[in-house]
Amino acid sequence: MNSQAKVSRSVPLNRSAYLNCFTGILTREFLRFVSQRSRFLSSLVRPLLWLIVFAAGFRAALGISIIPPYETYITYEVYIAPGLCCMILLFNGMQSSLSMVYDREMGSMRVLLMSPLPRGYLLLCKMVSTALISLAQVYTFLAIALFVDVDPPLRGYLAVLPALVLVALMLGALGLFMSSWIKQLENFAGVMNFVIFPMFFLSSALYPLWKMREASEWLYWICSVNPFTHATELVRHALYLKMSWEAFAVVAGTTLVFSVLAIKGFNPQRGMRGTGGKGPK
Amino acid sequence: MSIQVSSVRFNYGPRNALDNLSFALQPGGFNALLGPNGAGKSTLFALLTRLYAMQQGKISICGHSIRQHPTEVMQQLGVVFQQSTLDLDLSVGQNLKYHASLHGLSGRAAQQRIETELQRMEMSDRIHDKVRSLNGGHRRRVEIARALMHSPGVLLLDEPTVGLDPHTRLKLNQHVRNLCEQYNLTVLWATHLIEEVQPEDKVLVLHKGELKAQGTGSEICAEHGHESLTELFHHLTASKEVCA
Numbered sequence: 001m002n003s004q005a006k007v008s009r010s011v012p013l014n015r016s017a018y019l020n021c022f023t024g025i026l027t028r029e030f031l032r033f034v035s036q037r038s039r040f041l042s043s044l045v046r047p048l049l050w051l052i053v054f055a056a057g058f059r060a061a062l063g064i065s066i067i068p069p070y071e072t073y074i075t076y077e078v079y080i081a082p083g084l085c086c087m088i089l090l091f092n093g094m095q096s097s098l099s100m101v102y103d104r105e106m107g108s109m110r111v112l113l114m115s116p117l118p119r120g121y122l123l124l125c126k127m128v129s130t131a132l133i134s135l136a137q138v139y140t141f142l143a144i145a146l147f148v149d150v151d152p153p154l155r156g157y158l159a160v161l162p163a164l165v166l167v168a169l170m171l172g173a174l175g176l177f178m179s180s181w182i183k184q185l186e187n188f189a190g191v192m193n194f195v196i197f198p199m200f201f202l203s204s205a206l207y208p209l210w211k212m213r214e215a216s217e218w219l220y221w222i223c224s225v226n227p228f229t230h231a232t233e234l235v236r237h238a239l240y241l242k243m244s245w246e247a248f249a250v251v252a253g254t255t256l257v258f259s260v261l262a263i264k265g266f267n268p269q270r271g272m273r274g275t276g277g278k279g280p281k
Numbered sequence: 282m283s284i285q286v287s288s289v290r291f292n293y294g295p296r297n298a299l300d301n302l303s304f305a306l307q308p309g310g311f312n313a314l315l316g317p318n319g320a321g322k323s324t325l326f327a328l329l330t331r332l333y334a335m336q337q338g339k340i341s342i343c344g345h346s347i348r349q350h351p352t353e354v355m356q357q358l359g360v361v362f363q364q365s366t367l368d369l370d371l372s373v374g375q376n377l378k379y380h381a382s383l384h385g386l387s388g389r390a391a392q393q394r395i396e397t398e399l400q401r402m403e404m405s406d407r408i409h410d411k412v413r414s415l416n417g418g419h420r421r422r423v424e425i426a427r428a429l430m431h432s433p434g435v436l437l438l439d440e441p442t443v444g445l446d447p448h449t450r451l452k453l454n455q456h457v458r459n460l461c462e463q464y465n466l467t468v469l470w471a472t473h474l475i476e477e478v479q480p481e482d483k484v485l486v487l488h489k490g491e492l493k494a495q496g497t498g499s500e501i502c503a504e505h506g507h508e509s510l511t512e513l514f515h516h517l518t519a520s521k522e523v524c525a
Contacts, residue, residue, distance in 0.1 A: 014385075017384075021382055023382060025383075028371070028375075035371075036370075110332060110362055111383070114355060115355065118352075
């Protein structure tokens, strides 16, 4: 058995190799997710608190007029449910990038990068896997939301699926992009606060944009260019069997831009530890 | 050549980690990369495994340039990193299956490779155990099994015995030597522990990014006029310390 013989024994990297790789990454993400039940619970508790407690308190304070895609007056719970679905995806996207930084520091990222498949493909697989696993959380949330009378049309649950996938990919790509520029785990916590909260609060997730405009024109402007607003609107419309092309275009475009930036900017050298106690400066 | 390194330089900002490093390793055989902490061993490994981008020079593995043919290179490389990279919450089998899928293997083919490699490492009975429940020596064996899953021609081990007791260290070293002999693997074993190197091993002595000696243990001792590798190692690595 010489090295030449080994070259001929290498597994050909055909289409099935790519598929096997994706399945492997998805399975690992799933197994990790299942083994971290507390993460699943906490990801549900957060939006449920908003839906059940926050919405109950603010129901009286915030009047919602008839706005698309709704055809009648709605309760505040119904209004914020799509935004809370996106909130789950936002936290998951950020959490997955947090795990990328953790993997890089702990060395698991090296295992991924030992694959002979292109690195861009490996990163995409990781992003898509995280997105798919997030969907289970969103649908569990929507099932519980039925108990507070958030009951979109039955077909809406199916129609919203592609919108949720796209939003999850957009936020996953954003997370991946950010993780490429974070040197250490400790720095990441700060960035989370500067990204998650502004993104969520400066969007149409909790209040319609016309309400924001009444308060401040420039806040309204920031909200309307925030991709998270468009993500929320895409999900809101899809859940009620409507299509917002504007939201779709913004979310798809943002996904593409962040994916390209994340893959191009990915550098395993950055922030890597465990190399004899030193790393690149 | 299994590994060909030509005029490789690498620096972390103003600090040189590898300085005009060149060497070639023949296919098959146990090669020791000997150097004290900070010699540049891990940097060299990071370059060989494409974790670091090349700054200057050329590296090829089994005739494939790592710049031009990264896919072929990664198919030929099995790597055991200094720091354990196993997923502690997954079982031994799940860890190996994950690695197999990253190399495009699945189903029966992957299962067969897992069984073969675990058997080779005498770890078949631990396939369903969580990695967290294994001791350090067994974890290292699983990592070696994982590195061999895709039948590479070259096995790189970066200080694989760090944190192990002397008995386990010796057993692991012997195990890799057996693999090397039986399957004609090219092994590059980085270490700073001279007791892991035998006189007939091919040795590369690295210090402050420079290759200080190359040849079998007994050859380089004779060449430099030292009776033992320990003496030679101290001579080659201590003289610069004094100058510094």
